[in-house]
Amino acid sequence: MQVEAFEGEEMILNMGPQHPSTHGVLRLELQTDGEVVQKITPHIGYLHRCFEKHAENVDYPGVIPYTDRMDYIASMNNSLGYALAVEKLMGIEVNDRVKALRVIVAELNRIASHLLSIGTYAMDIGAFTPFLHCFREREKILDLFEWTCGARLLYNYNWVGGLSHDIPEGFVDKTRQFMAEFEPVIAEQNELLSFNKIFIERTAGVGILGEELAISYNVTGPNLRGSGVSWDLRKADPYCGYETYDFNVPVGQGKFGPLGSCWDRYYVRVREMEESLKILRQALDRLPDGDVQEKVPKKVKPPKGEVYGRTETPRGELGYYIVSDGSPNPFRVKIKSPCFTALAVLPVISKGEMVADIIAVIGSIDIVMGELDR
């Protein structure tokens, strides 16, 4: 006797590009069997703005506003990578004040970016209040940035060979005040969200990204560290004098369930904010004197050659591969995007999870479509 297996029909569910929690304009094609997702196909390119082609048509300083617009959550870190790469190409060595200030703004922006990531992640899981508490703190950082360089989101602050402005009078004190106010907020958020049983149940044990898998998919940044790999470019390939700061690289520990779960990735970000505060404190203490624009060249015209510069942005390793033909415009600017590789692993780690878990996994890999599509 032949028994026919009862086969239900699979449903194709289009999630995005207009969906509350696909973090921008990501479109996911889900093949679902009831609530369980069998296959997931990301479709990208909705925010493609031809960054790399644009970069070939403007001069070197003109590219910086475009780099700001890639990962608009962490513009400081993006332009920093580009500035460092061009400086490497031109052989410019900036002074210590520029280095320290770059570290300060990069770490402040890292906190701002992680706050947004944590807040939106809370919202993905269904908790609305932590989101606004995080945004309240983020606003304070944006105020500091606006005070420093005049813009709240797209700063154009890191220039080739220096910075657009020196910090204003009283910046150090205000930043210290912010840090004092911010430190208890982390503890409060932990109590409100991170260690909430429902939140743990929703995120621990979901979207497991193993160490091997993470490395083979070239996942970087907090996503990689969430899998227990201690790899941070600030330690592994230091720039801006990061080697002189004392800080730890938080890694996932698998506290509630398997290592490399959404909760681990999330909690790595929380702890990275604490480490950023540590770095900030040291940088503010040692801030040397100097002219932030003494090395800014009048005309940025690197010699013929090519360079690869990489930095640790809040989302992972952001690399700029720049080819110069000796003209004022770059011949080619290629981006190695951390979000792109992170999204590539999404179909693998979220297979067989439920629809609600897909949202949790997307939130935990923390992609920014602006950088992904460029």
Added chain:
Amino acid sequence: MKEYFRDIFQSIWTVLLGMKITWKHLFTRACTMQYPDQRWVLPERSRMRLFNKIEDCIGCGQCVRACPVDCIYMTTEKRTKDEAPVFASDGTPIKLRVTQFDIDMSLCCYCNLCTYPCPTHCLVMTPEYEFAVYSKQDFLYRFAKDKPVAPPKPAHHTPVPEPAK
């Protein structure tokens, strides 16, 4: 079995902890600003609307070349010899008459790159942020006063006059 009851206890306990925090926040001061009634005091470096003091503009075109999005349109013509010499407020002689200086603020990316090379510091970003308009055409700010404005041309593809040395 022990785990089962521990989970239940933990759920209730962490929920209560969370409720304690939100209860506390119910009585903390809100950080909202009632915008049209209250306004921010923007720092002086704020980068909002561009403004060009056309009397000081020497028509060098450095801003046009610096702009990464080509939103500044400028045409100039040489002043004739018999005209009375004109000077910018910092004493720079103005040898070119700026017949068109248009900035399309709807294209502007507020990067501030155009203001740094300006030799007479006549092009600045102001902290003025309330400049919404009903028509897209109204975003085209025309600063040149001397002559009726020619239709805007993309700056990078037209030869820009060399700065007066």
Added chain:
Amino acid sequence: MEALLKLLSDNVAGYGSLASPLQYLLPMVLASLCCIALVALFPIVAVYAERKVAAHMQDRLGPMRVGGWHGWAQTIADGIKLLLKEDIIPSEADRVLFKLAPLVVFAGGFASLVVLPFGASVIVSDLNIGVLYVVAISSLGVVGIIMAGWASNNKYALFGGMRAAAQIVSYEIPAVMAILTVVIPVGSLSTQEIVRAQEGGWLGIGNWFIFKPVTAVAFLVYYLASLAEVNRTPFDIPEAESELVAGYHTEYSGMRFAFFMLAEYVNMFVVSAIGATLFLGGWNSPVFGGPVAFMLKSVALVFVQFWLRWTLPRLRVDQLMYVSWKVLLPASFVLVILAGALAVR
């Protein structure tokens, strides 16, 4: 309603000699009008209150502009906006079901008001099976939700409808079991009887069921199950906005959407009022009894719903089922057995 009938026949000459259906007509119409007024006004206040509570918990201010003082007229303005909006029905939708669904959902909550004991004599109808009636009639809502999910011809709405069906049906069992623990000692299904059984005691509150050992836990079980029945956080998965956009009412707009909102808030009030009736002594109060005490207790429970919503994340579908079948249901079984044992003794 009976009190109203008595009042009329005592004071209006010749009223008692009318035909019986006619006698009942006027009190019936009046009582329904009162219920409609409550149903229409409560969500307006509650939506405003929820927005304010949420805002202040998040260090915001909430609506501040419409109407002047702290934006008190915001929900009225929103209601007018919803009334004036274009009525959109998706072209591929099942038009009849699509139009019917909001009404069915609304009717479920509305009909439950009949047996709510606002005061000793302020009740539309003191049915002798009052509690059973509420349990039965409030499950009408789930039919409407499935109708809405199916008729919208939208996959998200369908997901929401399916989830709602599974969730509400599962959570009805622990809710009914928890209600049983109260019904057993009282020995009656009438809501008024249950309230009267809680009169007196230490300080006038000692006989409330929430202060008695078995029913105190039953209150917790009932409250959690009722949260799930009205789709509130942490059990709001049928309308989980981060996953399902808006769940079963994704395709609804304008007044039909407003009906879903009305129904949601009415249901919130109904489950809280039932909770207040069964466990918090209904209209009994050591200070002042009657409708004021009843409303205060219900509103307090509604506030806790707000509070939870703006604190907690949302559970997943399978975890939701876990809570229902593996935690609440065994607990409520034990409670019923304990309540029975206590009653026998």
